Amino acid sequence: MEGIVNNVEVSIMEKRLAKYAKALGHPVRIQILNILNQQSCCFNGYLTEIIPFAKSTISQHLKSLKEAGLIQGEIMPPKIRYCLNKDSWEEAQQLFKNLFNSQKL
Amino acid sequence: MEGIVNNVEVSIMEKRLAKYAKALGHPVRIQILNILNQQSCCFNGYLTEIIPFAKSTISQHLKSLKEAGLIQGEIMPPKIRYCLNKDSWEEAQQLFKNLFNSQKL
DNA sequence: TATATCTATCGTAATTTCACGATATAAAAA
DNA sequence: TTTTTATATCGTGAAATTACGATAGATATA
Numbered sequence: 001m002e003g004i005v006n007n008v009e010v011s012i013m014e015k016r017l018a019k020y021a022k023a024l025g026h027p028v029r030i031q032i033l034n035i036l037n038q039q040s041c042c043f044n045g046y047l048t049e050i051i052p053f054a055k056s057t058i059s060q061h062l063k064s065l066k067e068a069g070l071i072q073g074e075i076m077p078p079k080i081r082y083c084l085n086k087d088s089w090e091e092a093q094q095l096f097k098n099l100f101n102s103q104k105l
Numbered sequence: 106m107e108g109i110v111n112n113v114e115v116s117i118m119e120k121r122l123a124k125y126a127k128a129l130g131h132p133v134r135i136q137i138l139n140i141l142n143q144q145s146c147c148f149n150g151y152l153t154e155i156i157p158f159a160k161s162t163i164s165q166h167l168k169s170l171k172e173a174g175l176i177q178g179e180i181m182p183p184k185i186r187y188c189l190n191k192d193s194w195e196e197a198q199q200l201f202k203n204l205f206n207s208q209k210l
Numbered sequence: 211t212a213t214a215t216c217t218a219t220c221g222t223a224a225t226t227t228c229a230c231g232a233t234a235t236a237a238a239a240a
Numbered sequence: 241t242t243t244t245t246a247t248a249t250c251g252t253g254a255a256a257t258t259a260c261g262a263t264a265g266a267t268a269t270a
Contacts, residue, residue: 010135010136011136014132017129018131021126021130022127022131026123026127027119027123030115030119030123030126034119034207038207048217052114054261056218059218060258064257077266077267078216079217096205099138100142102139131227131228149246149248159231161249162229162230165228165249166228182246183246185248
């Protein structure tokens with residue numbers, strides 16, 4: 001019998017978690033977040049000096065972290081200072097925690 | 106001065122975490138892991154019934170979770186039962202925890 | 211005003227991801 | 241043995257990701 005199909009739509013929370021996870025899904029972005037998390041903020045220049053990739057590549061990674069909401073950039077001409085977005089960071093932390101604790105998302 | 110450049114290579118742990126995060130970076134895969142985490146194991150058939158995507162698509166997602174080491178499949182002909190890989194799951198949990206606690210990776 | 215500095219964006223090429231239907235495989239059931 | 245069932249794999253196309261150098265923009269500094 002082809003009866004009732006329980007199509008369980010992906011929940012909003014699952015989508016949010018996936019979005020955060022995707023943003024964390026590259027070693028360079030992990031490294032950036034690690035640095036920001038240890039010293040709260042830092043200048044783009046510091047990142048491009050430390051991370052062995054082209055500046056444009058690092059800009060791109062910063063952009064995807066920004067689009068995921070995990071970081072924000074503050075313009076301090078001519079430099080740009082990046083910081084964690086504390087609210088999103090904490091939301092992400094909570095969502096991952098719930099996942100691993102098998103709380104219903 | 107173009108002096109010493111502190112190329113801080115991405116660490117092994119950052120790579121492992123990125124690998125896990127990437128595997129978590131899709132809503133369907135989060136949903137699958139959520140189910141497996143709540144009931145420990147389940148049959149592929151249950152997933153394909155519940156998740157509104159083609160069976161081949163779900164197989165693909167299961168494959169990427171398997172390749173990331175997060176799950177394993179046990180053949181129980183003609184069905185296949187998927188379970189979390191407990192070791193990897195716990196390693197991932199620890200790595201995410203460390204990230205958010207800003208422990209050095 | 212002209213120049214230097216810092217960063218973002220553009221254009222591009224190679225690769226990967228995502229979704230699908232069709233096909234293949236392997237074991238149970240008829 | 242043939243058929244059914246359950247799942248994986250193949251082939252495909254569209255879209256996204258990743259890396260780069262070149263270019264552009266905005267603000268200090270000379």
